[in-house]
Amino acid sequence: MNNTDVEYDDKLGSKRVRVRRMTFTMRLIHWVNVVSMIVAIATGLYIAEPYYQTLIADDAVDKYVMAWNRWGHFIVAIIFDVTAIIVSYLFFFSRFEKHYLKIIPNKKNIIEFWEVFLNLILLNRRKKFDSSHNDSFNAIYFIVFHIMLAWMLFTGLQLYVHALASGDSSIGAWWPWMLHLVTDWTIPFSSWLVGTTATGGNIMDVRIVHHMSMWIIIVWVLFHIYYQIWRTIFWQEGDIAIVVGGSKFMKVGSDGNKKVEDK
Amino acid sequence: MADRIEGVKKLFTSKSARVETNMGDAHYEKLFQSCQARIEELKTQTPRENRLDIDSFLDDQGVNRRDFMKWASAVTGMLMLPSSFTPLVADAALLMNRAPVIWLELSDCAGNTEAILRSDGPKIDEILLDIISLEFNETIMAASGHQAEKQLEDAIHTFKGKYLLFVEGAIPMGLDGQYGTIGAHAETFYDHLMRISKDAAAVVAVGSCATFGGVPAASPNPTQAVGVMDVLKGKPLINIPACPANPANMVGVIIHYILTGQVPELDSLLRPKFAFGYRIHDNCERRAHFDAGEFVEEWGDHGAKHNHCLYKVGCKGPMTFNNCSIIRYNEGVNWPIGVGRGCIGCSEPDFWDKYAHERPISSVNIKAPTGGVEKTVDEFGLGLLTAASIGIGIHAVASVIAGKTENKEY
Numbered sequence: 165m166n167n168t169d170v171e172y173d174d175k176l177g178s179k180r181v182r183v184r185r186m187t188f189t190m191r192l193i194h195w196v197n198v199v200s201m202i203v204a205i206a207t208g209l210y211i212a213e214p215y216y217q218t219l220i221a222d223d224a225v226d227k228y229v230m231a232w233n234r235w236g237h238f239i240v241a242i243i244f245d246v247t248a249i250i251v252s253y254l255f256f257f258s259r260f261e262k263h264y265l266k267i268i269p270n271k272k273n274i275i276e277f278w279e280v281f282l283n284l285i286l287l288n289r290r291k292k293f294d295s296s297h298n299d300s301f302n303a304i305y306f307i308v309f310h311i312m313l314a315w316m317l318f319t320g321l322q323l324y325v326h327a328l329a330s331g332d333s334s335i336g337a338w339w340p341w342m343l344h345l346v347t348d349w350t351i352p353f354s355s356w357l358v359g360t361t362a363t364g365g366n367i368m369d370v371r372i373v374h375h376m377s378m379w380i381i382i383v384w385v386l387f388h389i390y391y392q393i394w395r396t397i398f399w400q401e402g403d404i405a406i407v408v409g410g411s412k413f414m415k416v417g418s419d420g421n422k423k424v425e426d427k
Numbered sequence: 428m429a430d431r432i433e434g435v436k437k438l439f440t441s442k443s444a445r446v447e448t449n450m451g452d453a454h455y456e457k458l459f460q461s462c463q464a465r466i467e468e469l470k471t472q473t474p475r476e477n478r479l480d481i482d483s484f485l486d487d488q489g490v491n492r493r494d495f496m497k498w499a500s501a502v503t504g505m506l507m508l509p510s511s512f513t514p515l516v517a518d519a520a521l522l523m524n525r526a527p528v529i530w531l532e533l534s535d536c537a538g539n540t541e542a543i544l545r546s547d548g549p550k551i552d553e554i555l556l557d558i559i560s561l562e563f564n565e566t567i568m569a570a571s572g573h574q575a576e577k578q579l580e581d582a583i584h585t586f587k588g589k590y591l592l593f594v595e596g597a598i599p600m601g602l603d604g605q606y607g608t609i610g611a612h613a614e615t616f617y618d619h620l621m622r623i624s625k626d627a628a629a630v631v632a633v634g635s636c637a638t639f640g641g642v643p644a645a646s647p648n649p650t651q652a653v654g655v656m657d658v659l660k661g662k663p664l665i666n667i668p669a670c671p672a673n674p675a676n677m678v679g680v681i682i683h684y685i686l687t688g689q690v691p692e693l694d695s696l697l698r699p700k701f702a703f704g705y706r707i708h709d710n711c712e713r714r715a716h717f718d719a720g721e722f723v724e725e726w727g728d729h730g731a732k733h734n735h736c737l738y739k740v741g742c743k744g745p746m747t748f749n750n751c752s753i754i755r756y757n758e759g760v761n762w763p764i765g766v767g768r769g770c771i772g773c774s775e776p777d778f779w780d781k782y783a784h785e786r787p788i789s790s791v792n793i794k795a796p797t798g799g800v801e802k803t804v805d806e807f808g809l810g811l812l813t814a815a816s817i818g819i820g821i822h823a824v825a826s827v828i829a830g831k832t833e834n835k836e837y
Binding site: 212213214217218227228229230231233284285287288289326327329348358359360365366367368369371372375376378379380382383386387390394397398 | 746
């Protein structure tokens with residue numbers, strides 16, 4: 165698929181070529197995730213330790229504060245579930261871009277990963293890669309994010325299902341049954357991560373890991389935002405516009421990393 | 428490291444905590460027949476050592492038949508059996524002196540024994556535990572030294588393969604088990620447990636120490652204490668954790684054993700589901716205050732005086748499975764949250780390190796995954812965030828300076 169079209173000629177004799185990088189669906193998912201994450205963090209911190217007091221002198225139905233926080237947390241969790249399923253489908257089957265091709269550890273991808281990484285730590289003095297498309301470094305970085313997100317979903321659903329101790333729910337017994345089947349492994353795995361002196365995995369380790377993972381994801385977001393701004397400033401290819409308008413610009417010619425192609 | 432590898436192996440073998448409260452009519456009919464046959468058979472046997480008539484004993488204690496039957500129907504409900512089982516449960520309770528019990532004390536404070544023996548105004552649970560055929564119990568037996576060892580030998584020999592072994596206390600594994608020895612021959616607790624469990628019909632680990640290591644296994648665990656299920660393989664094992672274990676649950680397990688000859692249905696931590704299939708939080712009288720966001724901020728404040736939720740002063744009810752919010756302690760008189768003190772999660776593994784704090788888990792000092800310094804999860808996370816911010820700041824400044832140098836070259 166051809167995602168590029170020539171936008172305009174540069175004064176310097178090089179060209180700026182518009183490259184489509186994100187479809188409308190991808191951008192929509194991105195911003196849905198942004199909003200969900202802000203809500204998840206705000207409500208999650210309250211659930212972990214209620215940081216504001218209920219001061220409404222009114223009936224209990226009006227000051228259902230913890231319940232509303234938990235409700236909000238679960239709703240964004242379900243939204244995350246849905247976007248995660250869509251993203252993992254698009255990862256393999258998108259007609260726009262086959263994302264998984266970029267994480268296969270073949271020679272080309274490994275070289276590209278290191279070139280992008282070296283350019284980052286050498287402060288943009290070694291740009292020996294094609295920055296027009298989704299590079300391997302970026303692909304790996306996003307894979308890390310999606311693994312962490314999946315981990316949050318599994319641990320979160322485990323914390324949710326252990327409250328359904330009766331084994332039943334308003335939508336039937338299949339729901340807690342399925343959640344146990346899919347998420348019970350997070351208990352021994354969390355205990356293994358945290359390290360426990362006693363026998364037996366326990367649900368508290370899942371809570372600790374769920375909370376800890378939030379901080380790691382916040383760190384991920386911090387670097388993500390920084391890296392996009394850094395690229396926009398130092399590459400001068402309009403990278404930050406990708407997530408808004410769906411496209412960036414590729415420099416072709418004397419200051420770019422691609423030669424001017426003859427039409 | 429070996430523990431961790433073992434933990435990974437358990438990843439896909441862990442069982443769900445689901446409680447099946449209704450197994451269907453066909454199941455119960457079949458169970459009723461087999462239980463009835465078993466009770467009839469037990470009735471024909473005479474207890475070897477304990478000839479106490481439980482009917483008259485209960486009478487002496489001021490428990491009339493009506494109270495006893497009310498108790499029997501409550502136990503039937505607790506064991507998740509249909510009410511038609513009540514006469515069978517009553518019969519099983521009266522046959523409890525047919526179940527020889529050996530009670531071992533290892534690394535512990537004898538708190539579980541105390542919970543049964545020294546309760547003020549015993550209820551039927553505690554009375555019945557007094558009249559089980561307790562063949563050996565270090566805390567209450569008159570014999571000592573060689574005499575006590577002889578008594579133990581006799582009990583093992585006489586009831587070979589038939590006795591229930593109750594274990595209270597953790598097993599220290601450090602220094603080849605030399606942190607805890609018992610008897611004139613200084614037998615280590617580990618050897619002691621292995622020798623006596625060999626001929627037991629089933630082993631019941633009572634209290635948090637015997638089940639998950641409990642307080643002796645708390646970090647840094649100098650004696651390398653472990654629970655019974657870590658060292659005992661190839662024996663039916665029932666865990667009744669909590670600190671102390673509720674006598675009602677011990678009686679429940681014994682009656683279930685007498686009634687069916689089997690161990691009750693267990694969860695992934697080998698706890699009977701009839702007792703540990705419920706989350707404290709779901710049956711808590713202060714749950715409404717939790718949902719409303721009304722919390723005790725500190726001891727003795729307005730919230731504490733008005734029975735608000737204890738979550739912010741460290742209640743671990745939302746993560747703890749036990750039936751004490753339903754059956755309570757001491758004849759249903761009260762329980763921790765009822766006295767205005769949060770749950771410390773005493774029936775969960777690792778409770779001393781990860782549950783028994785007076786604040787939510789996110790602001791509790793725990794060991795970082797790397798070991799070493801103890802930090803709260805939030806401190807660790809903010810530290811991570813700070814480190815990342817500093818790194819980004821350095822990179823940003825360096826990029827700007829490098830960019831300017833580059834521009835000069837043009």
